Amino acid sequence: MTLGTAYFYLCALLAVGGAVSVVAAKNPIRCAMGLLLLILSVAGLFLALRAQFLAAIQLIVYAGAIVVLFLFVIMLLGPAASTPSDRRGLAARVFGGGLFGLGGLASVTLVAQAARAAHRTIPMPAPDASFGGIEAFGSVLFSDALVPFEVSSGLLMVAVVGAIAVARGRQGSHSLSHGEQEVARAATPHEPLRPLHPGVFSHELPESETTERPA
């Protein structure tokens, strides 16, 4: 077991652990942390694959921006970000997830078997020192991949504008979710409704529902 092999298995384990945590955790913060772990592991694997620049970009953009964005939204939503789990639609979800999982694992197995049966190994070439570096990357980016580069800048602009437009929304229009409707129905007339936790949207709640102002 060389260092490289150990490094790979460590990163792989952490990546899988992070992914499983993303998928299975109840608390969305835990999910976000799992995602962060995954991203760090993948960045490590990029380093093993001689993609230094990409690893750095991964860390800066993914870990530094996207995960942070997720965390902001989770904290913005507050307790509403975590949903109670129940059995609604369990059949469809289990069927879909199970089929996908089985199918995916089966195809991976088949491909691996086919590769093994082909009795061939792909030789790993030895690239020169500048492979994966910032100069090489930049040269490719601004020559062969110029058009996608410019288009992606347009894409980012559109995304920013769109995000602002969607997230702004209309003032004061909201309806109750199903859970809240059930709560309202269950409450007897002389019992006041259990007020929602104000969160940060307290200025949008009707006056009667506001019981305390945030600290």
Added chain:
Amino acid sequence: MIPIEHYVVLSALLFVIGGVGFLVRRNVLVALMSIEVMLNAANLAFVAYNRSHLARGVAHTYEGASHTGQVLAFFIIAAEAAEVAVGLAIVLAMYRLRRTVRSDEADLLRN
């Protein structure tokens, strides 16, 4: 040396985990994060293949080794970021409208 197949199998495994997570979880935020997982897996596969295939394609300007996989992964990250931004904006709008972040409660086209 780690053979490239290991990286590809790992990528497939991560992809499956992410896909199952998307199909099973009803919390929209977690679903979005599962999509992130899937895309990361794809990035890993691209970079792995790039490492093992250095030959260039037909039309090229740069005279060195082929960096196609890495460049593609780069663009995936960029598009990703845009997607996450817009997606989270939609989640916020849905929350404002429905006071929920569950996907099975956003099943009506009304309102």
Added chain:
Amino acid sequence: MLQLFPARDYALIAVILGMPLLGAFVNGVWGKRLGDRAVKLMALSAVGISFAASIVAFAALADVVRGEKDAHVKLSWTAWEWMHTTAGRTGTSIPVDVKFSIDQLSGVMMLIVTGVGFLIHLYATSYMEKDKGFARFFAYMNLFIFSMLVLILGDNLPVLFVGWEGVGLCSYLLIGFWFENGANAAAGKKAFIANRVGDFGLLCAMFLLAWYAGALDWNGIANGASSLVVPGDAARIHVWPLGGGQYTGALSFLQPGYFQSHHTPLLQSIMPAAAVTVSPATAVGLALLLGCTGKSAQIPLYVWLPDAMAGPTPVSALIHAATMVTAGVYLICRLSFVFVLSPFVMVTIAVVGVATALLAASIAVVQNDIKKVLAYSTVSQLGFMFLGVGVGAFVAGFFHVFTHAFFKACLFLGAGSVIHAMHARIHDDDAAQDIRNMGGLRRWLPLTHWTFAAATAAIIGLPLTSGFFSKDEILYRAYVDRTVNPLAGSTAVRGHGVYAPPEWIGHALYWAAVAAAAMTAFYMCRLYILTFWGSFRGWTVGRPSLLAREEVAHDGHGSDNLSTPGYPPHESPWQMTVPLIILAAFSVFAGALLNPGFVKVEKPMDHWLDPVFKAATEGAVIVREASEWTVGLGGIGAFLVGTLLAWWVYIEKKGAPAESAKASAPGLYKLVLEKWRVDELYDATIIAGVDSLAETSAAVDRGIVDGILARLTALLVAAAGTVLRAFQNGVVQVYAATMVVGLACLGWFFTVPHAKATVTDAGNDDYLVTAAPGVGYAYRWDADGDGKPDKPDFGTQGALKVHVPPGTTSLVTFEVKNAFGFVKAKKLTVTRPQAPVSSL
């Protein structure tokens, strides 16, 4: 006039036919807008011009007859070529043209129809004055005249059938004229449906004639009539077993002779001992007879005629007395040469006629509605006409048609006049027609009274009136005559039996007819006495003071004060009385046309009509010797008995014997009053059968078609919808799951190897077997059929040439392995057929 229209192309017929049609069209389409006076003018002038043209045509015909020395001539006119139908045993083409012809027989009918029709139209202009359907009425009446003329002037059976149906239609329309009352509409329907049953017979007869005689026009049928009695089994029509053939197996007990061989005495007498066949002539005759019983109201299809009295009285006079009901007799006269070919049918006609005459007369004796008595009287008189033509006395039968038109129309119009007067006093429709509410009307309706009396005298056979001559002629001929099939001689020689009626038939027919004549005299005199003699019994019926305040007894011809009780009924206006007078005069004096020796007429009726019936009456034989006077005593005796009995019961004893007879046999009286419950019998048997069939169909429609098929389909669709709806519930993950399913299917398709091959001819007796390509496929072939592959390794060879000589088979197996290592095998059988050996 003959120079204007040649005999072959006598276009005046177009005027005779076209004027009533034009009148019907104008009155029907624009009648309401034109107003009553214009409608009157159009209708009367239509029929009047037609009548004038008929007279001109008749004169022309008489000219031609004189010129041709009394041969059977006709003036004909072809409107257009209608169709050709290929029929007949020899496959000939039968042309059917819209062709009309006037010969001696149809000439007389034409005059009756247009003349009496004109008088009745005139009568109706006053009778229907206040009716809001005035224009519609005259449109229908003109249409009826047109249809009747088409019927009698038609030169072939299809055209006659058009007219036949047309008069049936007009009868329906006119009977149900006041259709807001459901009973009237039902009566109209009954008439049409009963006629339709008869029309079925007429159609069958047309088919048979087309097949056997190979023609459908009068000349053609006459020429081909001999083929209706072609001897030999092949030409005969099988009645039992139906359609020829044999009953075998489970149905073998129906086979003729079965019970005879099994010696079952009771059934032996009922079931036939040998196969029953009839000659085509008999079949045609019976089918035609069915049609005629429908139209001319004989047993079994007479039930519509009494109900038809629901229509207005002019309708009853025109259609159900003078013209439409005589269409059946006309048809028999027209095809006389076909009927005489089957003595069986002739006897059947005579028996049906006399039975109907007796039945109807018995019912008429007890009826209380004036129109019902006349209706049953019509049925009875039609029975006489059938009797006349059934014994071969075609001229006598037709002459009775001629005289009956006059006196029956006069009677009906007179009844209408009476009803008109009664209705002004009594508003209730039923009570106004009840003779028990009448009496002594001769004081206030003198003209109606005298014309009614004259017509009554004619119908009961008062000597020297027209009815006397016609009825007596029929009675005489029934007694002495028997027609013989003109072709009987040649048929008998070839060994096929001809039906011979029993000897006593003449006696039976004669005495039955005499009984019917006696009953006729009785009930007609009863009707006359109860209506016009005695004292008026309707004072207290529907008196204005007893009616509601709003209802005012109306007069219609002036503002008379009817509030005082005791205002008497009044006479009818001239439009109603003048036709009565004319018809009454004809009723009395038309007998002269038969030339009894008293009055010399240039061409008496029987000489005039003889050429028409020459073919039919050639074989008439005298069965019994009897002098005309002795036989005529029977008729006079019947008249005297009936009249004197009526006088004694109703004038001498003021109706007391009738009352006591009614009281002593109440059950029988009720039965006869309810017309022997024949309608109820039909209801219980035929109508009930049809009804249950309809109920079954409705139940099947409701239960199976609606309940199961329609609901099942809806259920299936709804279930499919429920299932499919689950895929569109708006949850994103469900959509993703659906995509995963699609992905899985795609994955399966690419993972599993597909073994398909195409075989093409490579020339030189070789076949090229090409396997379908795929990603990463490797193949292994086995071409020699030994079960083991040719080469142990999988190779990339995708095609194989196999040598297959003609007539041999080769078994090729190949296996496919895809990139994942799955293998699939496929067997192919490659055959080359033997090259076809060319034969000379």
